[in-house]
Structure formats: C-alpha cells, structure tokens
Amino acid sequence: MATSLPRPRSLAISARTFRRLALANALMLIVVVATGTTVRLTGSGLGCEHWPGCQPGDPLPTQGFHSVIEFSNRIIAGITIIVTLATFLASLLTATPAWVRWLAAATFLGTAAQAPLGAITVYYDLNPWLVGTHFLLSLLVLTLAVLVAIEAYGLRGELVPGRIRQLGLVAAASGGALVVTGMLATAAGPHSGSVAVPRIGSFQPAIWLHVRATAVFAISFALLAVWVVVKRSRHLPAALIVLGLLAVQMAVGEIQYRTKLPWWLVLVHVTLSAAVWAAMTAFVALLWRPRDPSRMAQ
Secondary structure, three states: OOOOOOOOOOOOOOHHHHHHHHHHHHHHHHHHHHHHHHHHHOOOOOOOOOOOOOEOOEOOOOOOHHHHHHHHHHHHHHHHHHHHHHHHHHHHOOOOOHHHHHHHHHHHHHHHHHHHHHHHHHHOOOOHHHHHHHHHHHHHHHHHHHHHHHHHOOOOEOOOOHHHHHHHHHHHHHHHHHHHHHHHHHHHOOOOOOOOOOOOOOHHHHHHHHHHHHHHHHHHHHHHHHHHHHOOOOOHHHHHHHHHHHHHHHHHHHHHHHOOOOHHHHHHHHHHHHHHHHHHHHHHHHHOOEOOHHHOOO
C-alpha cells in the first residue's frame, strides 16, 4: 500500500536534502540542551525578565553577562525551531512514510512549545518543576528527531531474537529513568551560581537515586552488549558508540562529584547525557528495524 501521495516536481526536494535537514534537526536539539543548561547553571534564567525581548522596551541584552547568556539561548532556540519546521516541511515534499511526517510535525510542535514554556518559567521565577519540564521536553523531541533521521538515512539493523529487542526496550526505559533522576540531581544541586533559585529536594538523596538508576541501566545495557559481542552482531558499532559515550559521561560524573561540581563540568555531563540518550535511541530503534521486517515476529 502506498505510504505517500505523489508530489509536484516543482515542490519536491531530494532525499539528500531531507537527510541533511534531519541530521541538523537532531544535532541542533542537542545544542539547545547545552545552551539551556548553561542558562540554568550560570543562574541566568532571569537575565532577561521580559519575553520575547530581553527587557521591556529593549529587545537586546543590555544588563550584563546573565542577560547575554539568556538571550543567546533564545537565539539558539529560535534557530532550532526554524530547523525543525524546515525538516517537517521537507518531510512533506519527500517520499517518506506518513509516520515520519507525523514525527517531524511533533518534533516541530514540541520544540515550538518550548518558547511559551520558557516564558511561563520566567514568569514563575524559575520554578524548578517548570525548568525540569523544559529539559525533559527537549529530550522527548530529541528522541523523535533521532527516529526521523534514522528513517531519512534508511538505516536498518540485522534481525535479532524477540527477547533481545525486548531487552533493548528495558535498557531504553532504564536509560529514561537515568535521565530523569539526573535532572532531579542537577535541580537539587548547588547551582546556579550566586543566584538563589528554588530546588527540587536535597542533593544527597537525589544523587543516591541517580546512582541506583545508573546501575540498572548499566546492567541492562551490559547484557545487550555481551550478546552483541558474543554473536558478532552487526549492531556492534552502534553498541560501541553508546558504550563509549556512556563511559565518558560516567567519568565526567565522577570527576565533577569529587571536584565539588564546577558548573562547566556539570554542563559537559548534562550535554553528554543528551548525546547518550540520542545514541541509545538509535541503537534500540535499529534493533526493531531489521532489513526484512516480515521476519520480525519470532
């Protein structure tokens, strides 16, 4: 059954252009996580007390370091919204399955929703739950963008047993718990700078929970990795990418904890978490995307 309608040649774009946009889409969503985290860690969330301009009657940042950081994040977020919109429009002008167009649309709408959510967050003086929602929404749209990019590049893995695909879902779920507990630990930590902001709980219980979530994720992913190595699966390169990023992130996490959490190192850690999540999303998606979909049920 056809998955897309014919498109006028004058409006159609090449698959290569769509692939480039889909890749830029995913990368920009990681960049905006980094800039948003910078705002939080430097205490710059109220650097621009007005929206969309920085100050009433003055759209540009003129109040020093914090206003420049906050305004720069808004610029990056605006560029990201434009890229997600371009990716969605490109999906309409390319012979893509309907579900890809829906995911591209959801990515754009979720990214666009960050703007009013940011305004509400500023209005409520950086309520930590709103700040956390901001971050988690970023990772949700990143997940969708990775799935769009995978389809744009036509990436597929080899056929694996059903129990391995299910284990991949367990690892993804535990990875999601890892991200959420990491957000709680950061929100309970000593940052941002010298600016007093509300916290979510206290740091030690939050980090205790995060360490346990790390253990669950590590065990489930280790089981997957062992199977991939033993079977010499073609999924090994994807698993190694996840493993490498995870190892670096864990090393950074340990260093930042032992060095009293310097904000720039926390920034690296949080940005790596977005990269790990994107890589894990791709790895698990490929487990569920064999070259011969008709043979999946087993």
